[in-house]
Amino acid sequence: MKCPKCSHEDTKVLDSRPLNEGMAIRRRRECIKCGFRFSTHEEMEILDLTVVKRDGTKQPYMREKIESGIRKAFEKRPLTRDDFIQIVSAIEQDIQKSGKSEIGSKDIGSIVMKQIKKKDQVAYIRFASVYRQFQDVDEFVREAKKL
DSSP states (O other), X not given: OOOTTTOOSOEEEEEEEEEGGXXXXXXXXXXXXXXXXXXXXXXXXXXXXXXXXXXXOEEEOOHHXXXXXXXXXXXXXXXXXXXXXXXXXXXHHHHHHTOOSEEEHHXXXXXXXXXXXXXXXXXXXXXXXXXXXXXXXXXXXXXXXXX
């Protein structure tokens, strides 16, 4: 790991802590050359997963799409960086539990909704309105009454 201050390539790990139920690790590091201390995060990646879209087309899984959807749902809502990371990690854990090499975008959307609903009802309704393609106010009201 390169030092962000002096670019020296040799650092030592001072402390390691698991995060997100063991799905990530935070490491505190120190540069051997200049003594600068910094933190790194390691997270598990979902590899070799194909997403089957509503129209039947397939594309590789992209974490960024989930992150973007969560950001939009929580826009102007209280969401800490740690909460954001926890939500994304929980979603990916649920996806990985399926053990499949392909997953439908509809299934991913349901998993995302479940995790958002646990954190913020307004963000949940925002996400649901896009995911379920609400056509009118009555659909919003019906979904809100389920909460």
